[in-house]
Amino acid sequence: MRSLLRLPGYLRHHWRSAVGAYVSLVVVTASNLVMPSLVRYAIDLGIGSGRVSLLLWIALGIVVVACVRAVFAFLQGYLSERASQGVAFDMRNALYDKIQRLSFSYHDRTQTGQLMTRATSDVETVRFFCGMGLLQLTNTVVMTLGTSAILFVTDWRLALLSLSITPPLLVIVVGFSRKVQPIFMGIQQELARLNTILQENLVGVRVVKAFAREPFERQRFGQQNLTLFGQNLRASRAFATVFPIINTLSGLGTLLILWYGGRQVASGQLSLGQLVAFNTYLLLLLMPLRMLGPLLGLATRASASAQRVFEILDTPLEIADAPHARPLPPIKGRVAFEQVSFAYFGGQKVLDGVSFVAEPGQVVALLGATGSGKTTIINLIPRFYDVTEGRVTIDGYDVRDVTLESLRRQIGIVLQESMLFGGTIRENIAFGVPGASLDDIIAVAKAAHAHDFIMSFPQGYDTPVGERGVTLSGGQRQRIAIARALLLDPRILILDDSTSSVDVETEYQIQQALRTLMKDRTSFVIAQRLSTVRHADLILVLDRGRVVARGTHQELIRESGIYAEIYDLQLRQGSQPAGEAGPSEARAPGPDQDRRGRQAPSQAPAPAC
Amino acid sequence: MFHMRFSAYGDEHGRYDPRLLRRLLGYLRPFAGRITLGLLLVVISTVMSLLGPYLIKVAIDNHIASGDLAGLDRVLLLTLGTYLVGGACFGAQLYLMGWIGQRVLARLRDQIFDHVQRLSLSFFDRQEAGDTMSRLVNDVDTLNQLFSMGLSSLPLDLFTLVGIVAAMLLLNVRLALLSFTVLPFMVASTVIFARRARKAYRLTRQKIGAVSADLQESISSVRVVQSFARERVNQERFDQLNRENRDANVGAAAVASSFFPTVDVLSSIGTAIIVGVGGALALRGEMTVGIIFAFLSYLTRFFMPIRDLSQLYNSLLSAMAGSERIFQLLDTPPAIEDRPGAIALPRLEGRIEFRNVSFAYLPGEPVLHDINLRIEPGETLAIVGPTGAGKTTIASLVGRLYDVTEGAVLVDGHDVRDVQMASLRSQMGVVLQENFVFSGTVMDNIRYGRLDASDEEVIAAARLVNADSFIERLPEGYQTEVMERGANFSLGQRQLIAFARAVLADPRILILDEATSSVDTRTEQLIQRALARLLKGRTSIVIAHRLSTIRSADRVIVIDGGRIVEEGTHDELMARRGLYHDLYMRQYRAEAEEAESRGLAAGLDGTWAPRLAEC
Ligand SMILES: Nc1ncnc2c1ncn2[C@@H]1O[C@H](COP(=O)(O)OP(=O)(O)OP(=O)(O)O)[C@@H](O)[C@H]1O
Ligand SMILES: Nc1ncnc2c1ncn2[C@@H]1O[C@H](COP(=O)(O)OP(=O)(O)OP(=O)(O)O)[C@@H](O)[C@H]1O
Numbered sequence A: 001m002r003s004l005l006r007l008p009g010y011l012r013h014h015w016r017s018a019v020g021a022y023v024s025l026v027v028v029t030a031s032n033l034v035m036p037s038l039v040r041y042a043i044d045l046g047i048g049s050g051r052v053s054l055l056l057w058i059a060l061g062i063v064v065v066a067c068v069r070a071v072f073a074f075l076q077g078y079l080s081e082r083a084s085q086g087v088a089f090d091m092r093n094a095l096y097d098k099i100q101r102l103s104f105s106y107h108d109r110t111q112t113g114q115l116m117t118r119a120t121s122d123v124e125t126v127r128f129f130c131g132m133g134l135l136q137l138t139n140t141v142v143m144t145l146g147t148s149a150i151l152f153v154t155d156w157r158l159a160l161l162s163l164s165i166t167p168p169l170l171v172i173v174v175g176f177s178r179k180v181q182p183i184f185m186g187i188q189q190e191l192a193r194l195n196t197i198l199q200e201n202l203v204g205v206r207v208v209k210a211f212a213r214e215p216f217e218r219q220r221f222g223q224q225n226l227t228l229f230g231q232n233l234r235a236s237r238a239f240a241t242v243f244p245i246i247n248t249l250s251g252l253g254t255l256l257i258l259w260y261g262g263r264q265v266a267s268g269q270l271s272l273g274q275l276v277a278f279n280t281y282l283l284l285l286l287m288p289l290r291m292l293g294p295l296l297g298l299a300t301r302a303s304a305s306a307q308r309v310f311e312i313l314d315t316p317l318e319i320a321d322a323p324h325a326r327p328l329p330p331i332k333g334r335v336a337f338e339q340v341s342f343a344y345f346g347g348q349k350v351l352d353g354v355s356f357v358a359e360p361g362q363v364v365a366l367l368g369a370t371g372s373g374k375t376t377i378i379n380l381i382p383r384f385y386d387v388t389e390g391r392v393t394i395d396g397y398d399v400r401d402v403t404l405e406s407l408r409r410q411i412g413i414v415l416q417e418s419m420l421f422g423g424t425i426r427e428n429i430a431f432g433v434p435g436a437s438l439d440d441i442i443a444v445a446k447a448a449h450a451h452d453f454i455m456s457f458p459q460g461y462d463t464p465v466g467e468r469g470v471t472l473s474g475g476q477r478q479r480i481a482i483a484r485a486l487l488l489d490p491r492i493l494i495l496d497d498s499t500s501s502v503d504v505e506t507e508y509q510i511q512q513a514l515r516t517l518m519k520d521r522t523s524f525v526i527a528q529r530l531s532t533v534r535h536a537d538l539i540l541v542l543d544r545g546r547v548v549a550r551g552t553h554q555e556l557i558r559e560s561g562i563y564a565e566i567y568d569l570q571l572r573q574g575s576q577p578a579g580e581a582g583p584s585e586a587r588a589p590g591p592d593q594d595r596r597g598r599q600a601p602s603q604a605p606a607p608a609c
Numbered sequence B: 001m002f003h004m005r006f007s008a009y010g011d012e013h014g015r016y017d018p019r020l021l022r023r024l025l026g027y028l029r030p031f032a033g034r035i036t037l038g039l040l041l042v043v044i045s046t047v048m049s050l051l052g053p054y055l056i057k058v059a060i061d062n063h064i065a066s067g068d069l070a071g072l073d074r075v076l077l078l079t080l081g082t083y084l085v086g087g088a089c090f091g092a093q094l095y096l097m098g099w100i101g102q103r104v105l106a107r108l109r110d111q112i113f114d115h116v117q118r119l120s121l122s123f124f125d126r127q128e129a130g131d132t133m134s135r136l137v138n139d140v141d142t143l144n145q146l147f148s149m150g151l152s153s154l155p156l157d158l159f160t161l162v163g164i165v166a167a168m169l170l171l172n173v174r175l176a177l178l179s180f181t182v183l184p185f186m187v188a189s190t191v192i193f194a195r196r197a198r199k200a201y202r203l204t205r206q207k208i209g210a211v212s213a214d215l216q217e218s219i220s221s222v223r224v225v226q227s228f229a230r231e232r233v234n235q236e237r238f239d240q241l242n243r244e245n246r247d248a249n250v251g252a253a254a255v256a257s258s259f260f261p262t263v264d265v266l267s268s269i270g271t272a273i274i275v276g277v278g279g280a281l282a283l284r285g286e287m288t289v290g291i292i293f294a295f296l297s298y299l300t301r302f303f304m305p306i307r308d309l310s311q312l313y314n315s316l317l318s319a320m321a322g323s324e325r326i327f328q329l330l331d332t333p334p335a336i337e338d339r340p341g342a343i344a345l346p347r348l349e350g351r352i353e354f355r356n357v358s359f360a361y362l363p364g365e366p367v368l369h370d371i372n373l374r375i376e377p378g379e380t381l382a383i384v385g386p387t388g389a390g391k392t393t394i395a396s397l398v399g400r401l402y403d404v405t406e407g408a409v410l411v412d413g414h415d416v417r418d419v420q421m422a423s424l425r426s427q428m429g430v431v432l433q434e435n436f437v438f439s440g441t442v443m444d445n446i447r448y449g450r451l452d453a454s455d456e457e458v459i460a461a462a463r464l465v466n467a468d469s470f471i472e473r474l475p476e477g478y479q480t481e482v483m484e485r486g487a488n489f490s491l492g493q494r495q496l497i498a499f500a501r502a503v504l505a506d507p508r509i510l511i512l513d514e515a516t517s518s519v520d521t522r523t524e525q526l527i528q529r530a531l532a533r534l535l536k537g538r539t540s541i542v543i544a545h546r547l548s549t550i551r552s553a554d555r556v557i558v559i560d561g562g563r564i565v566e567e568g569t570h571d572e573l574m575a576r577r578g579l580y581h582d583l584y585m586r587q588y589r590a591e592a593e594e595a596e597s598r599g600l601a602a603g604l605d606g607t608w609a610p611r612l613a614e615c
């Protein structure tokens, strides 16, 4: 329940609505009390006096009171919704903000379905309580205290007696909320799992369909749905047990009074009138007590949800601006890794003592087997993750000492997976520079060799691309991603395997365009194809997180076994039997070298050295 | 969006089709027995709760007043009895109704998921995942609110209202009719209210869907957002959607909160009429004060049930808006479905044929033009061509992920539209260009290809594609948890897992779409070698930009602009010196130029000729 104590902090921003709602509630309650007396008044006085005019005045009074009640009833509903929606709005915004700033590492371990459930369903539960729930709860408590006070004033002995049911009631209520809190936690948890399965199925639908795994997924979902059902049922069962108990207990109060009061009246210590009056007030007390059960249900539910929401809001940011962080001034682009070691959250060392320097304007290429740590290295430059040991500096600034935004703004990155967004092509290219002019966008699209295909669409740059860019081909998506990075006009350009889905011709042309663009930027290039890599000023060959060789293409051919082997393999792949070799390929060194390696097409290529 | 009409039920004026409500109630039909039982319990517990005050009155009037303590105790015990019985019935009814409500919700969720699973890819190309999620979670939740509060109080409230009306009519027809003069106004205000409320609630459903969609997209692409330091812009956009959602809800609350007060004022006018007219009549002696008194006390009792009912009506309208979106989704027909009488394919030989196939994802924007293609059983066909030429599209048509616009795709002589999709796809193994791994263990992910595969078979498949070397290096090996979308693996590793999955499926038709595009050369080389063995006896389609990958193909087709522009074996195509030749040569024309421009050719010869000689 402790998490609920933080809600007033959120309500505070909407205190006008909240107070207004409460005042309205009080007015409504008061007019509810006035109305019957007004009617009684009408009968007693109006008819009794025999004056029609008085009767009409009273009738008018009834309408006026009803109108007042109506206005305040409206205000109560409206204002409480406004306050609670305000709380939900603030919470969602805070969650969104937090989610955006949480580190890559956090997102690696957290499922989208989890975050979504918290930002929608959990916030909604909290909201529901913050509005009507809290209002009613406050009202109930005030009513209970108020009537108790009246009871005490009327007859303190009877009051004590009738309130003797409160301790067991409290025990039950507290015990109950302790018991259902985990159940509600469970419900939200299971709902999040359900959401996760759903989300995964929506995003991975192509694989599900391609393997005809719909029955399997259906069963998986059905199973989870059943678990959720069971969990919900546990909550129903808890309520079904405790509400009647609360009701019966509160009724027991009246019986006790009558039992004891009856004897008092019999012995003449109490008048019948007093007893009846007391009992009437006691009935007033009964109402709020009965409300208590459902309201506590709401509160416990909200507290479970609030806890889940706050769990995210309270997650410390692993990657955040240091207190002393300064904005990174416009950089030249000297990137240095100094004895960098790195392990992903809870994992093994992925990088081990990596050191290198990229001078401004240089092209650094990273080469290595799948999983050797290439992407990991470049992830450390924009500080997506923090190094475990050593440091990464840009122009001499440790990346941990500068503000994230100033750092990332100067780095253009094409991630290995070209994730696009649901808008138009134009919006996607302008992702990093929302106000960019169409001319600039066209210029970078041309450099990324995307202009032509974009123009081939009827809607050109305004073509919508579907969520994640699903309506584009793989290569088209990659080129948009390149254009998107180029538009930043970054000092440091990072291309992570960014032409893997592009055909060789297009790739060649992109490279030509990039070569000019890279001239005065520091660039990092990851590619499997040596043709992309060989112009680099520095090539780092990685193996299981270590730099095992470095140098230029020429140096590496001579000195690095791995590099030479890769080179060998790729040239062999480009080789031709002598008979077919035309003039154009005759210029290439490959075919001459590799004729022996040529195999018949259907056979496996010869093993490499 | 594209595929869903504005509303399956009702028109833009906000009127609902009565079928919507009937359909909603249809979900309760299987539980008619339980609902009756529940209502019975409601009646009992209500009777018990009414009996309580009566017994207390008896206790006071008959026993306390006369000092009959023994009688008092008896009555009190009886009262306690009514409490207990009433409580038990109340509890049982709560549980029963909770059960029914949850059952219906679970059923709906299952139904939605099943339906979503049946929808074809063209739906997912256009529908935001987050919006669909919102339908299954948030919209279903509107029904939850209806069921949890509404069901049990409705009959009681109606009963009370009818009872009061009947009593009033019995007491004095004239007076009763007089107070009913407000009824037409009530009906009118309800109608007006309902129209406005529907619109308002519809809006809230749409807005929460939009919030959910934005959330989904933002969360799953948070890495790009951070890379581009776009947080602030995104925050603004979300703030906007969030604000719209809030305003829609506050707007709906304004409408909803106005309903009951209106009704209340109207019924108070009824009261006032009784007081005024009835009082006047009484003064003239045409009516007794007792009747007026009774009338008025009935009228005040109108208050509670009307309040409850108007609340119920509100949640009903909200639930209608929610269920409208749910049914909209459920009513979206799958673009591709097994047609009635579709045959189950027997074990395939693997002959694939495209006959005059044209295809457009969007009407009027053809992507493939008149493709004619024949792939013999066991043949390996390579598809090459510039990006966006339509290679992936061709591959998708084989598994009938989309339906052709013209022409036909045949597998073993059967039009794919005439066979059961499951029987076709389960004999196909696909490595998608956009590879996707599920959360679960590495083992689970590979096993996705064939659910009944043993651990050994899974490992063998991983070994074949050279994935076992990295998997075994993981501390937990095959039991390592794969995070969402494979976040804890490198892209190349994910490709290898997806590849192993397709291999494990032991398919008759294997489709490799850029299956090793992110895998390093050496690993790819190893895979190539294994592939020769793997492809034997299966029909396969291999798509690759790295032409080395397709060397083992029997035949190559070159696609450009959605047409087959060249076809033949590698050698034939090289001899033809067309697009294929150009593409092929490009791969190292770059290197050649480079070598020349740096004058390195000679140097290179010198450096690596000896290395080859060592082999
Ligand atoms: N987010 C992560 N959490 C945990 N482990 C990770 C994560 N990302 C990568 N790894 C592991 O770190 C190692 C290096 O991965 P990295 O992505 O740097 O490889 P890579 O060299 O870029 O490979 P590829 O060529 O396939 O892209 C791999 O073994 C991978 O499994
Ligand atoms: N789901 C879709 N909806 C609409 N258009 C699409 C869809 N998928 C692809 N397209 C369009 O169809 C054309 C062919 O795409 P396809 O994916 O078949 O190309 P591809 O040859 O595989 O290219 P790549 O080599 O880049 O993967 C492209 O212009 C693309 O934009």
Ligand SMILES: [Mg+2]
Residues within 6 Å of the ligand: A473, A474, A475, B391, B392, B393, B433, B513
């Ligand atoms: Mg493709």
